[in-house]
Amino acid sequence: MTDEKMRATAVPELDPVIHAQARLRVMVALAALGADEQVTFPRLRQLLDMTAGNLSIHLRKLEEAEYVEIVKTHQRRTPVTLVMLTASGRVAFDRYVTAVRSLLPEPT
Amino acid sequence: MKLNRFVDSDNEEPLTADASLAVIEAERDRVAKRVTFNPAVMSGIWAVAWFVGFGCAYLAYGSDRVIPAWLGPTVAATFLVAAVVVSMLYAARINSGISGPSRTSAAMYGWSWMLGFACLTAVNIVLANRDLSSATITLLWSASSLLLVGVLQLAGGAIWRDWTQFAIGVWMMICATGAVLAGVPGNFLVQALAGGGGFAVLALYFVAQRRRA
Numbered sequence: 001m002t003d004e005k006m007r008a009t010a011v012p013e014l015d016p017v018i019h020a021q022a023r024l025r026v027m028v029a030l031a032a033l034g035a036d037e038q039v040t041f042p043r044l045r046q047l048l049d050m051t052a053g054n055l056s057i058h059l060r061k062l063e064e065a066e067y068v069e070i071v072k073t074h075q076r077r078t079p080v081t082l083v084m085l086t087a088s089g090r091v092a093f094d095r096y097v098t099a100v101r102s103l104l105p106e107p108t
Numbered sequence: 109m110k111l112n113r114f115v116d117s118d119n120e121e122p123l124t125a126d127a128s129l130a131v132i133e134a135e136r137d138r139v140a141k142r143v144t145f146n147p148a149v150m151s152g153i154w155a156v157a158w159f160v161g162f163g164c165a166y167l168a169y170g171s172d173r174v175i176p177a178w179l180g181p182t183v184a185a186t187f188l189v190a191a192v193v194v195s196m197l198y199a200a201r202i203n204s205g206i207s208g209p210s211r212t213s214a215a216m217y218g219w220s221w222m223l224g225f226a227c228l229t230a231v232n233i234v235l236a237n238r239d240l241s242s243a244t245i246t247l248l249w250s251a252s253s254l255l256l257v258g259v260l261q262l263a264g265g266a267i268w269r270d271w272t273q274f275a276i277g278v279w280m281m282i283c284a285t286g287a288v289l290a291g292v293p294g295n296f297l298v299q300a301l302a303g304g305g306g307f308a309v310l311a312l313y314f315v316a317q318r319r320r321a
Binding site: 014019020021024025028029031032033034036037038039040042043044046047082097100101103104 | 122123125126128129131132135136139140142143144204205206207208209210211
């Protein structure tokens with residue numbers, strides 16, 4: 001399959017919130033954590049090697065889609081931002097991965 | 109270009125399906141390695157520390173020693189202290205910025221080892237200053253260390269509902285008795301081979317378990 005053809009067939013079927021490189025990377029990282037786990041904003045930024053501004057933009061979009069929950073809290077008087085995948089975010093991510101795999105030929 | 113790579117993907121060309129899958133697979137492995145605690149690493153560290161440390165203690169003991177007498181305790185102390193430091197750094201790096209009930213359980217389990225051995229060290233040092241022979245003091249250290257390792261492995265087995273880890277705990281407790289019966293310097297051999305071996309078996313078991321998952 002040519003790239004052009006693949007793009008034409010692939011893009012419309014995939015969740016547009018996840019189907020962008022940066023947000024996909026954020027989703028993969030959050031999905032690598034346990035279902036009951038959360039990560040601080042700085043650690044997530046370090047894991048993804050993104051700028052703070054850039055990560056914020058993508059997290060906001062994921063939060064709007066209710067794929068991600070962002071909690072601002074305090075730990076020992078220091079403000080902390082915690083990020084976690086929601087249950088619907090995990091379902092959407094699993095569905096996305098399944099959809100991507102279904103678009104590709106079976107590995108030989 | 110490298111700087112802009114992840115700046116705003118919405119302005120980028122749409123991902124192809126195979127590029128997307130490549131991102132998923134590469135990132136999943138990379139992130140998992142950095143955030144998932146691998147118990148095989150911890151057991152491996154302690155297998156090496158016990159095997160080398162107590163192995164040297166055995167080789168440096170008595171008149172027919174193979175290596176200089178001072179080398180035994182020096183190597184043992186160095187490897188055990190190094191194992192504590194490496195274990196703490198590894199756990200801190202994996203858990204940094206991540207929280208959740210299972211992380212809390214794991215952290216409390218880690219502290220159980222630290223506090224258990226800190227207390228064991230204090231008790232043994234006080235006892236060693238009583239009228240005990242040097243052989244008795246050596247056996248006290250061997251047996252109490254193996255016993256505590258065994259009990260903590262039982263606790264680990266209970267937390268993660270893992271019968272293999274539980275069985276290794278039982279093995280370590282049997283070795284505690286074995287070390288006392290073996291006497292000095294056989295106790296060092298029990299610790300190096302049976303104790304270090306116990307850790308090694310556990311490490312291999314965790315490796316196999318992750319391969320299957």
